[in-house]
Amino acid sequence: MSILLSTLATTIGDSPTLKLNATARALKAAGKPVVHLGGGEPTFPAPVAAVEAIIQKAQSRNIKYTPSSGTLVLKQAILSYTEKTYNRPYAANQVIVSAGAKQALFNFLLAAVDPGDEVVFPSPYWVSYPEMIKLVGGTPVCVKGKNKLNVTASELLAAVTPKTKAILLNSPCNPSGRIYSEEFIKAVVEFAEKNNIFLVMDDIYRELVFDGAKVPNPCAYANEAKNLVLINGVSKLYGMTGLRIGWAVSSHTDLIAAMGRMQAQSTSCNCDLSETAAAAALLGDQSCVSELCKQLEENRNVLLEELAQIPQVNVEKPQGTFYSFADFSHYNPSSEELSKFLLEKALVAVVPGKAFGAEGYLRISFCADQASIIEGVRRIRRALENYQPHLAGINS
Numbered sequence: 001m002s003i004l005l006s007t008l009a010t011t012i013g014d015s016p017t018l019k020l021n022a023t024a025r026a027l028k029a030a031g032k033p034v035v036h037l038g039g040g041e042p043t044f045p046a047p048v049a050a051v052e053a054i055i056q057k058a059q060s061r062n063i064k065y066t067p068s069s070g071t072l073v074l075k076q077a078i079l080s081y082t083e084k085t086y087n088r089p090y091a092a093n094q095v096i097v098s099a100g101a102k103q104a105l106f107n108f109l110l111a112a113v114d115p116g117d118e119v120v121f122p123s124p125y126w127v128s129y130p131e132m133i134k135l136v137g138g139t140p141v142c143v144k145g146k147n148k149l150n151v152t153a154s155e156l157l158a159a160v161t162p163k164t165k166a167i168l169l170n171s172p173c174n175p176s177g178r179i180y181s182e183e184f185i186k187a188v189v190e191f192a193e194k195n196n197i198f199l200v201m202d203d204i205y206r207e208l209v210f211d212g213a214k215v216p217n218p219c220a221y222a223n224e225a226k227n228l229v230l231i232n233g234v235s236k237l238y239g240m241t242g243l244r245i246g247w248a249v250s251s252h253t254d255l256i257a258a259m260g261r262m263q264a265q266s267t268s269c270n271c272d273l274s275e276t277a278a279a280a281a282l283l284g285d286q287s288c289v290s291e292l293c294k295q296l297e298e299n300r301n302v303l304l305e306e307l308a309q310i311p312q313v314n315v316e317k318p319q320g321t322f323y324s325f326a327d328f329s330h331y332n333p334s335s336e337e338l339s340k341f342l343l344e345k346a347l348v349a350v351v352p353g354k355a356f357g358a359e360g361y362l363r364i365s366f367c368a369d370q371a372s373i374i375e376g377v378r379r380i381r382r383a384l385e386n387y388q389p390h391l392a393g394i395n396s
């Protein structure tokens with residue numbers, strides 16, 4: 001008999017998106033012409049300044065441990081980005097740099113959430129939220145709106161109980177591409193501050209918006225903002241997912257210090273080369289961000305045109321991110337069954353909506369190149385022309 005794993009290990013699920021990436025990669029490696037529309041990273045190359053900084057640093061051969069919560073140079077670059085973006089100054093002891101926004105978020109949960117505490121977030125949500133909350137012993141409370149993709153502030157806040165430790169928002173939202181409105185943000189910020197509940201803004205897609213849209217600034221509605229935690233990173237902004245740099249900013253200095261202790265006792269610090277590159281990207285020419293947005297906006301338009309050719313599929317125009325979240329329930333109410341069918345029969349990878357808390361939907365990314373987007377959606381259309389879910393369900 002093999003040695004038993006921990007209870008925690010047996011209750012935490014895989015990341016469906018990372019699993020899908022692995023399956024798509026394996027099929028490609030086996031020579032199958034897979035079109036991957038399930039991805040979560042821009043294909044844009046990293047900014048030249050970031051790459052040059054890595055080369056220079058590597059050539060110095062001085063690649064060492066960095067201060068656990070991040071180098072001062074990078075913290076200062078983050079602080080100036082934060083002040084410009086949120087119009088609120090923060091100090092160096094109010095920021096912690098981590099291995100991606102994901103670790104920043106995880107450190108927050110470790111530092112703030114006790115077993116039994118609840119963390120409230122709207123549906124649809126990023127796939128990792130429930131599992132990350134469970135990993136620290138917390139209880140995920142996912143709020144579904146009457147209007148499927150649109151939770152109102154009153155619906156969200158009605159889910160708050162005395163056990164609620166934090167509210168978690170992601171705007172624009174992965175997977176729906178929606179930006180929460182000024183009224184929504186104002187109501188949640190004011191409620192959370194008044195009731196002493198952490199409000200975590202996962203702002204990883206904040207700059208990736210289209211049609212001149214503006215993402216409401218939570219700091220505009222906060223007083224002391226002690227409960228507010230701003231999470232961000234370079235993964236999506238500069239297409240530097242592989243460098244693994246993200247951060248959290250909060251004027252709750254005890255929280256940031258506690259997150260620092262969690263990090264110091266787990267990963268010690270971040271990669272020296274990655275921190276150097278992230279600082280160079282933040283301090284360098286920002287035209288790459290507007291070019292990326294322009295490219296993504298064009299990709300979105302191409303995707304929407306192609307999706308419009310598939311009968312009975314409903315999709316909202318994404319205001320930001322690089323994801324569309326389309327209702328395919330006419331074809332099959334089980335999004336897992338449908339995405340499995342599409343991967344096997346059409347060789348197109350898309351992510352089932354169930355993973356985001358919205359059954360019947362598929363998340364289709366538009367961060368791939370336009371030829372792949374067109375080819376992928378056309379394959380989906382052809383595969384669905386004679387699709388008989390009840391038979392496909394049996395066979396696939």
Ligand SMILES: Cc1ncc(COP(=O)(O)O)c(C=O)c1O
Pocket residue numbers: 040099100101102103126170174202204232233234235241245246
């Ligand atoms: C909503 C959301 N938050 C956080 C992350 C994690 O980003 P990072 O690569 O910085 O860890 C992702 C990545 O897909 C995301 O979609």
